[in-house]
Amino acid sequence: MITEFNTSFSINGLQIAYADLSEVAYSLVKEGEPFEREIGDFLLDWISESPVIVQRTSGSTGTPKEIVLSKEGMVKSARITGDFLGLGEGTKAVLCLPVNSIAGKMMLVRALILGWELTMVAPERTPLWALQDTIDFVAMVPMQLEASLKEMDRVSMVLVGGAPVSAHLQQALMGLDTIVYESYGMSETASHIALRKLNPLPEASKSGSLPPFQVLPGIHVDQDETGCLVIDAPFLSETSIRTNDMVSRPEENSFYWLGRADNIVNSGGVKLMPELLESKLQPFIKQRFFLTGLPDKVLGQKLVLVVEGEPEGDLIAEIKRISGLEKYEVPKAVHYLSAFEETKSGKISRAEITQKLI
Template sequence: MVTEFNTAFSFNGLPIAYADLSEVAYSLVKEGDPYEREIGDFLLDWISESEHILQRTSGSTGSPKEIHLSKKAMVKSALLTGGFLDLGEGTRTLLCLPVSSIAGKMMLVRALTLGWELTVVAPERTPLWSVTEDFDFAAMVPMQLQASLKDIDRVGKVLVGGAPVSKELREALVGKNTIVYESYGMSETASHIALRKLNPPENEDSPGEAPAFQALPGITLEQDKNDCLVVYVPFLSKDPIQTNDLVSMQDAQSFYWLGRADHIVNSGGVKLVPELLETRLEPILNRRFFLTGIPDTVLGEKLVLVAEGKPDEELMAKVQESGLLEKYEVPKAVYFLETFKEGKSGKIQRPEILRELFKGE
């Protein structure tokens, strides 16, 4: 299947014609490192006669599943992003994400479709350390962006996604020359369908405060009766995409993400949104953590805190005495796990962590 291709495309400094993609792909598969073999496999799939690409979802909120994405839809998504971020032909781009993820695949699709000068490095925590040149654009997960702050001014624009961006990281971006956009999307939407610019801040008096996500042109939004986001993406499907994301709509095209409906804890008839409470606790907990509900004979569910690292007997007292939570919002217990399981994007895998933590119970 011949897909849209821009002849300005180059790969690690070498101009590549469409007819040469298969040769490049086979070379990567045969001789490359594991991340390069992933790129080769994707390129072979991309130029194959199939009209779809097989993608595995992240599994961050449930069991991973395989979905089929239309190549035409992926191309339209690439064009939409390129237009919105003003990233045209000749954009010097760094690919430092695994191509097993939809984010990594879409970086390749954008480069092929828009004619970018693509430089590829291993998807490691500090991707800028292995290259010396400057770039117009890169996509990173929050962990990579955090580790690259010292060198991030070498990149004109950064798209960050795959996991929530902490307030600490947003505050660290204040004063940086790099323009950073946070993305909202999922595998099913062929990467992001909404963006928000994290810096410079919209309100100079509130550095680190994130604005609302803004839907990309042509994409429309609704909120269902349960306050969950419903997305209409014309180039993907005539049918709406129902999410489990709780949102607060600012207007018809923008929203604030609050948390996941399937994470809500109903404790004694009070509905608690863990992600909202986690945001308040971020400044005082210097470790990764999350809040969740577990069965309780009295309350039905009780809110508990799950923290990464060695047990700290003072952690619960710190939460209780912080004044950041109302009395009914304070977790009833704290559990520690030495290391959190995470996906390739750095997003913690809550279901897997809870299964490990409570196995045998």
């Protein structure tokens, strides 16, 4: 059982004592909306005798699986984030992420441990529209942030993660006073292990290039022989956490995310990183899209563009005119789909869609 608790903790304006958490949780489970029932279920798990939480991964990079996280490690992670971002007692925070995700769970843990004044709302596309008060801190996925830009004048700080931030959204953030951090992490690391500031950009990044992710205190990162990130976080795992994320490391405690090793397209002996190429194409394609590899008799794999929606002009011809794009980086074909399949966490199911195109 976790007994660490900050007495300043409140939900929707109601200050709650540790002894009352079970009653509040049961009330949410019995009488709440679906998202509130998830919150109630997690609170009951959190105050149970078990020293661990069982979390199901999102499935965005493979088959979903159950992992076990120690409550002690989650508490440590919450404190590290609070210290790094300066979010202490009395922080007015909004929980608008589903609590079946690790990101939603960790927002609750931070509130409980750090003593936040937490407002919980449905995890919808525009979660802040009905809130009138100023907000110190909110965590969102990119889709929510983009849909909530007009509400940002009431928000001091945003943590965005769960999917890459598009070039279009990055540009939209430049006109805001809100501080925006992008996170890197996964279920296995109890949310993020590294952050980078998107707004305002550091002076060294004013040219337009984003800064690298900065690893949080108490965590060390390295690369394996394939160039993938290896994470050492002793408070979370006794062994190193090996990822399939290709990175470059300008300094010891920082890195740039390049893409997933399992997404690499080997086209005629040239290894192409779809995520890197997608960042080059984002300013020129309005619809959601991704790049992937399909079997080819000559090349082994050919690079193709998959777009959500109806065709709009000759995309291949337009891409060929993009400055700085090499000939082998131009997709060989475009596939249009009416709607992308998504994981439960709202990410594009690249592997499933690609398999259906073969």
